[in-house]
Amino acid sequence: MYADTSTLPLARPTIPATLPIAAVILWLGALFASATPWLNQLDPIAILSAFWTFNPDQYASVLAHYSWAPRVSIAMLIGCGLGLAGAVTQQILGNPLASPTTLGVEAGGQFGVTVATLFAPGLLAFSPDLAAIGGGLLAIGLVIALTWRLGFSPVTVILAGLVITFFLGAMNMAFLLLKGEWLGNLYIWGAGSLVQNNWGPFMDLWPRVLVLAILMLLLMRPLQLLQLGQASASSLGARVGLIRVLALLLVVLMSTTVVSRVGVVAFIGLAAPVLARLLGARTLGSRLLWSTVMGGGLLLLADTLAHWASTWGDGSLVPTGTTTALIGGPVILLALQGLRNTHHMPGQESSPAGFQPKRRSPVIISGVIVTLLLATIVISMGWSPGLDGWNWTPISQWHEAWVWRGPRLLAATLAGVALGLAGTLIQRMTGNPMGSPEMLGISGGAALVMVMIVLSGLEVGRAGQLGAATLGAAAALGLLILLARKHRFAGNQLLLGGLALYVFMDAGLRLVMASGGTVAAQLLNWMYGSTWLTSENEAFGLMAFIVLICGLLCLVVRPLTLLPLGDTSASALGLPVAKARLLLLLVAAVLTASATVVIGPLSFVGLIAPHLARVLGQQTVGRQMIVAALVGGLLLAAADYLSRIVVYPGQLPAGLLAALVGGVYFLWGLSRHGRA
Amino acid sequence: MSAFFKVSSLGVDIGDAGILRNINLEFREGEVTALLGHNGSGKSTLLKVLARQLSPSSGEVSVLGTSFNSTGAREFARIVGYLPQHPPGTDGLTVRELVALGRYPWRGPLGRYNEDDHQLIDQAIDDTGLRHFQHRSVDTLSGGERQRAWIAMLLAQQTRCLLLDEPISALDVKHQVETLRLVHRLAEERELTVIVVLHDVDLAARFCDRLVALKTGEFVADGSPREIMDSGILETIYGVPMGVMERAPGQWVSYVH
Numbered sequence: 034m035y036a037d038t039s040t041l042p043l044a045r046p047t048i049p050a051t052l053p054i055a056a057v058i059l060w061l062g063a064l065f066a067s068a069t070p071w072l073n074q075l076d077p078i079a080i081l082s083a084f085w086t087f088n089p090d091q092y093a094s095v096l097a098h099y100s101w102a103p104r105v106s107i108a109m110l111i112g113c114g115l116g117l118a119g120a121v122t123q124q125i126l127g128n129p130l131a132s133p134t135t136l137g138v139e140a141g142g143q144f145g146v147t148v149a150t151l152f153a154p155g156l157l158a159f160s161p162d163l164a165a166i167g168g169g170l171l172a173i174g175l176v177i178a179l180t181w182r183l184g185f186s187p188v189t190v191i192l193a194g195l196v197i198t199f200f201l202g203a204m205n206m207a208f209l210l211l212k213g214e215w216l217g218n219l220y221i222w223g224a225g226s227l228v229q230n231n232w233g234p235f236m237d238l239w240p241r242v243l244v245l246a247i248l249m250l251l252l253m254r255p256l257q258l259l260q261l262g263q264a265s266a267s268s269l270g271a272r273v274g275l276i277r278v279l280a281l282l283l284v285v286l287m288s289t290t291v292v293s294r295v296g297v298v299a300f301i302g303l304a305a306p307v308l309a310r311l312l313g314a315r316t317l318g319s320r321l322l323w324s325t326v327m328g329g330g331l332l333l334l335a336d337t338l339a340h341w342a343s344t345w346g347d348g349s350l351v352p353t354g355t356t357t358a359l360i361g362g363p364v365i366l367l368a369l370q371g372l373r374n375t376h377h378m379p380g381q382e383s384s385p386a387g388f389q390p391k392r393r394s395p396v397i398i399s400g401v402i403v404t405l406l407l408a409t410i411v412i413s414m415g416w417s418p419g420l421d422g423w424n425w426t427p428i429s430q431w432h433e434a435w436v437w438r439g440p441r442l443l444a445a446t447l448a449g450v451a452l453g454l455a456g457t458l459i460q461r462m463t464g465n466p467m468g469s470p471e472m473l474g475i476s477g478g479a480a481l482v483m484v485m486i487v488l489s490g491l492e493v494g495r496a497g498q499l500g501a502a503t504l505g506a507a508a509a510l511g512l513l514i515l516l517a518r519k520h521r522f523a524g525n526q527l528l529l530g531g532l533a534l535y536v537f538m539d540a541g542l543r544l545v546m547a548s549g550g551t552v553a554a555q556l557l558n559w560m561y562g563s564t565w566l567t568s569e570n571e572a573f574g575l576m577a578f579i580v581l582i583c584g585l586l587c588l589v590v591r592p593l594t595l596l597p598l599g600d601t602s603a604s605a606l607g608l609p610v611a612k613a614r615l616l617l618l619l620v621a622a623v624l625t626a627s628a629t630v631v632i633g634p635l636s637f638v639g640l641i642a643p644h645l646a647r648v649l650g651q652q653t654v655g656r657q658m659i660v661a662a663l664v665g666g667l668l669l670a671a672a673d674y675l676s677r678i679v680v681y682p683g684q685l686p687a688g689l690l691a692a693l694v695g696g697v698y699f700l701w702g703l704s705r706h707g708r709a
Numbered sequence: 710m711s712a713f714f715k716v717s718s719l720g721v722d723i724g725d726a727g728i729l730r731n732i733n734l735e736f737r738e739g740e741v742t743a744l745l746g747h748n749g750s751g752k753s754t755l756l757k758v759l760a761r762q763l764s765p766s767s768g769e770v771s772v773l774g775t776s777f778n779s780t781g782a783r784e785f786a787r788i789v790g791y792l793p794q795h796p797p798g799t800d801g802l803t804v805r806e807l808v809a810l811g812r813y814p815w816r817g818p819l820g821r822y823n824e825d826d827h828q829l830i831d832q833a834i835d836d837t838g839l840r841h842f843q844h845r846s847v848d849t850l851s852g853g854e855r856q857r858a859w860i861a862m863l864l865a866q867q868t869r870c871l872l873l874d875e876p877i878s879a880l881d882v883k884h885q886v887e888t889l890r891l892v893h894r895l896a897e898e899r900e901l902t903v904i905v906v907l908h909d910v911d912l913a914a915r916f917c918d919r920l921v922a923l924k925t926g927e928f929v930a931d932g933s934p935r936e937i938m939d940s941g942i943l944e945t946i947y948g949v950p951m952g953v954m955e956r957a958p959g960q961w962v963s964y965v966h
Binding site for chain 1: 760761762781782783784785786787789790791792793796797799801802803806807810811813814816817818819844846859862866872
C-alpha cells in the first residue's frame, strides 16, 4: 500500500555468519598461538589437561599448570569481563567510542592504587579493590561532570575522558618524580602484566567477574530503552538517571576490579564491542554476547603477543597493556571509518544548554594580561631563591643571569603563545570546546618518535631530538590529513584520529616505563616539559617563527568565523571549505609542533588558554585568539618560574606544573559553567 | 466525561524566563485536543509537563485525579505515552524491535513477554500499516514511516492517553493527513485521550475535537473547532490578521490577509 514491498525482508534479520566464524577463528588462533611454545615439550592432550591437573614428575607439566594455564584463563576471564563492560558502556552513553579506557576509569583505578600505595598502604593490604574503585569512581564522576551540560555527545565524552586520563597521568607522574623510589614496581604493574604463578588470582577474580556480569545482564532491558533517547525512555517508565548510574557503577566495579589485580589493560573494552558491531552484531543482546566473546579472544591474543615479545626480545618484560594498546589504535581507526554522523547519535539530546556569553573590552583585558606577563618576566628574572635565602638580582646583572633564566623563560612564553593560538584555531575549527592540539595527536606524534628513539637505544643530541620531534609531528599531521581527506577535514574525525595516535604513543610509553632505567627518566623529563633543556638559539629561532605565523593568522580570522556554521553554510557563503580547513590544519600543526619540542606533549595550555579567553569575555575569533595567546604565554611563563623555585634547588618540569594547575582550573571552570 | 488531566495554576520558568504562566486547564477523557500557538508560545513545554518530562516551577498537575508526584515511573507510563518532537536515531533497531520496547512499562526489566504482548505488538504494527516493514531497520525508513513506527510503539504501550509533539512537522501533505487520520481513528477505536501539538490550524480543526491555544506562555483560547475557527480569535492567537472560510461542514480554510 505504501511502497513496493517486493524488496522488503520477510523474516527477522539474523546475525551474519561472519560473526561466529570470526569469533571461532580468533579464539582458536589465539589458543593455538598461546600453546605453540609448549608443543615440543608436551603432547596436546597434556597441554589441555594442564587446566585442571599436572604430572608432578614432569617439569614442563608443572610449569604449564601453574604458569601457562592460569595466565590463559585469566586473560580470557578479564577479556570477557572488559568486553562486556565496554558494550554496556557504549549502550549507556549511546556512544560507539565509549569504553572503560576512554572514559578514564582505568586511569582512575591506577591513580587510586598509586595514592593508596603512598599514603594508605594498609588499605591495599585490606582490599586492593577499594582504592581502585574509589579512583575509578572519581574519574568517571569527573568525566560526567565535565560533559553534563555539553550533552553526552560521543566526541565530547571521549575528549573529557582523555583530559581526565592526562590529568590523572600527570598526577601519577608528579608522585613518581617526587617519590620515585616507592613506585618503581607500580609502573610494571600499571602497564598491565598478566604473568601468573599460581591459580590464586584467577580463583579470586572469577566469582567477582561472574557476579558483576550477571548484574549487568539483569539491566539489559532498561538499557535497551536508553537507545530511544531520554524523553522516550522515561515516558516508557524507565528511570533513565538511575539506570545510567547503576550500569556505570557496575562498569566501574568491573574495570577497577580488573585494574587492581593486573593493572591497566587498555582498549579491550573498546576494541571488542567495536569489532562485534562491525561484524554485524546488531541488537543489544547480540552485542553484549559477542563483545564478551570477542573480548576474551582479543585479550588472549594480545597476551600471547606480549608473551612472545618478552621471550624473543632481550628478556625484558613486555606488559600485555602495551600490546592491547597496539591493537586498540587500529580499532579506533576502523570505528572512525564506520562512524558517520558523530553529531547525532542514538539516545542523545540534541541541544546542549547555552549560556549568555558576556563580552568585555579586549583592550582592557589584554592590557591586564600583558601587565601580568611583564610582571612575571621581571619577577622571574630578578627574584629568586639562592643559597642564602631569597634575593633580588639587580637589573645591572641581568645580562649575566640571562643565560640561565632568559632562554627558558622566553621559550616557555612563546610555547604558551603558540599553544594558545593553536588551541583557538582547533576549537573554532572543530566547534568543540574540548578540542586542543594535545588532543589532535600532533603532540602525540612528536612524542611517539622520541619514544622510539629511546627504545632503539640511539644516542642523539638535543638537536637530533628536536629534528626527530618535528618529523614526528609532521608525520602525525600527514597521517591526519590522509585520514581526514575522506571527511573533508571535518573536525571531529580529526580529533578521533588524534586519539588513535595518542593510543600508539601510550603503548610506547608503557614499554619504556616497564623497561625502566635512565632512558625512562630522560624521556619523562622531556615528556613533561623540562624547559631547562632550551638553548638561547632555539629560543630566538622560536620567536622569529612565532612572529611569522602570527602574521599569517590575520588572514584566517574570517574563514574561522564561517567554518563553525557548518560545511554547507560556509561553502554557500563562498568559502572553499576543504582548502580553508587544510590551511588551518597546517598552521595549527606547525604551531603545536614548535611548542611541543619545548614544553612536551602533555600540558593543557592549548586546551585552557582559549577557554579562559572566552571566560574573560572574548567571543569573536580575532579577540579570542589574541587573548588566548597572551594567556597561554602568561601561564607557561609562570609555570616555568614556579618549576624553578618550588622544589629549589631541584627542578620540576614546567609542563607538568602547567598540566596540574591547568587541569584543576579546567575542572573547576567547567563545573562552574555547568551550574550557570 | 471526566477530566483526564487537571492542570491548575501551572507555571514553568527556565532560568529567568517564564515559559508558562498561570495555566488552568482540564483535558477530558476520550477527546482529541490540539495545542496551538506561535513559535515559543509554550505549547511544547506544556506537553512536556503533561508527559512529566519537565517538572513545573509552580502549580499542580494531576492525572485521573491523582497528583503527579504520587505516581511511579512505570505506573505513569502505563497511562500516558509521549512522542517527542525529534525522536532520535535508533541505531539499527528493526520496526518490530522498536514497537516491542513499548511493552516495557508492563513487563519491566525482567518480566517475560507472553502471547498477549506479541499479539499487542502485532496489533500495533497492523494498525499503523507497517506489517511489510516490520523487519526493516527503522533508520532506513522514510520520515512518514518512521513516524508511524514510533506511534506504533506508543500503541503497544497500551496507554489511555497519547501526547504527540508536532508529529507531522517533517512530513508532506499526504503523510500529514494520513498520520492525523490514523491518530483520529485510533482515538475513536480505542477511546484514547490525545493531546497533539500542531502548527497547521486547518488540519487541527479538521481532525481534533477541541482546540486550545497559548500565546507567550498564557492561555488565550479554548473551544471546539467551530468556536476557534474565527478570524478574530485566530488573529489573537497568531498576531497576524487572518480570515476563515467554511468550505463544507467541519472543513475550514484559514488564510492570511
